[in-house]
Amino acid sequence: MNESKDPAAGPTGAATPHRCGLAVLVGRTNVGKSTLLNALVGRKLSIVTPKPQTTRDPVQGVVNRPEGQIVFVDTPGFFKTHASRLVDRLHERARRALQGIDVVVHVVDPSRAIGPEDEMVWETLRDVAQPRLLCLNKSDLPERPYVDAWKARQHAYAGCYEVSALTGQGLEALVQGILAHLPIGPPLYPPDQITNAHQRFLIGEIIREKVYLLTDDEVPYRTAVEVHAVEEKRDKQGQPLCHIKASILTANPRYQRMLIGAGGQRVRQIGQAARLDLESWLGRKVFLDMDVLVDRSLGR
Ligand SMILES: Nc1nc2c(ncn2[C@@H]2O[C@H](COP(=O)(O)OP(=O)(O)OP(=O)(O)O)[C@@H](O)[C@H]2O)c(=O)[nH]1
Ligand SMILES: [Mg+2]
Known part of the structure; x- marks a missing residue:
């Protein structure tokens, strides 16, 4: 048998099966989901501003490693404000992005208190069957008083990672943590394609x-x-x-x-x-x- 023909085999053959799947980045607005996507892919695919509800359309970004391929999906953040059709539509898009994915990455900002928008995400993720990972972002900030409050909830997650999307700290551990939860399978994207966006x-x-x-x-x-x-x-x-x-x-x-x-x-x-x-x-x-x-x- 020619092992290199096995679509799920890694570069060294059947001993290291190739993994592939979709990981969705969800969380309250402004926690750094888009900054994280850009840092993981190494290219600006998703726009970033200090204002809430910057992202409107889910954008995919591809990360390749010898162990496998992760297709990240950035989503609009949850934002509790006066009811508007735009906000409803953005929340609906974020929820829809949870369908057909393999891993959920819940991104949080422990420099801010756990608020109603975080609880909305928490509630939305409660019924999700896929593995959930907790990602404590902005580890570069000197003051993150709510790290322990989030860590107290880590029993509900398959893993907890401290990262800084700004400096790149902790990102590789997150990538490896996600890869471990992906199904074995061939890449969804060719190696030179980093996004589905036109x-x-x-x-x-x-x-x-x-x-x-x-x-x-x-x-x-x-x-x-x-x-x-x-x-x-x-x-x-x-x-x-x-x-x-x-x-x-x-x-x-x-x-x-x-x-x-x-x-x-x-x-x-x-x-x-x-x-x-x-x-x-x-x-x-x-x-x-x-x-x-x-x-x-x-x-x-
Ligand atoms: N210090 C620090 N700031 C960060 C980090 N990640 C993101 N930010 C800042 O947080 C703000 C929001 O970042 P975004 O990436 O737009 O956040 P988002 O979660 O995509 O926001 P929405 O699209 O509105 O849901 C920006 O001002 C970023 O520069 C980080 O790791 N450290
Ligand atoms: Mg965004």
Whole structure:
């Protein structure tokens, strides 16, 4: 028998069976799920801001090791606020992401007290049949007074890991802990593919991140980004140039005026910050043609 033909066999043959499966990152908003996904994959796939409810769509990121492949799924965080259709939709998306997965990674931030949003996640995870791992993030912070309160709950989990998504501390132990719970099987993704997200989606997300970082109050939550076209061109010197046409869509004319700013200053600032990020992310010059439009369907 030719062992290398066995799809579940590792690189050294049948002695180290290859594992593969989906691990979903769930938790209250702002605990660092997206930062963790990016750190694990080694590339920015999911946007990160200090504001709550940054992530809207589950994004997959792939981590390969000789022992196996983990497909991480980042999800929108739970956030208890005034009822809104957006919040309901985000919670529904997070819950739906729990279907068909192999391991649940409950990410928490022990620098903050265990609050109602953590309890919502706790309740949601209670009926989940798959193994659950507790991930105590932000271990780089000097003060994390709620570590012990979380550790008191670790009996409900198959493992508990202290990590810092910011510094990378403890991440490999988490990866190995997850791999141990995955079924034996061949990789779901080829080794050079790190995500299921399309380039156009990721470009829109980078613009959305800048809207979150550069506008206040309700504005980011009543805003979406649409990328109309991405074209590969050449600049006057013959260098590769990525030409992007996008719109920031917002629910009402007042937000539109805030996003445009006096003399178009705010939208230029957003465009400039997005362009710089896109250039380093795409590895070539970017021309970003962006406007701000009203789309009333984004209202409540
Ligand atoms: N000090 C420290 N800060 C972190 C760490 N991980 C994330 N953060 C910060 O926490 C904030 C929230 O991070 P996100 O990754 O956007 O959190 P999230 O859980 O994805 O949030 P939602 O998408 O809103 O659910 C950002 O300001 C991050 O820089 C960490 O390990 N240490
Ligand atoms: Mg996020």
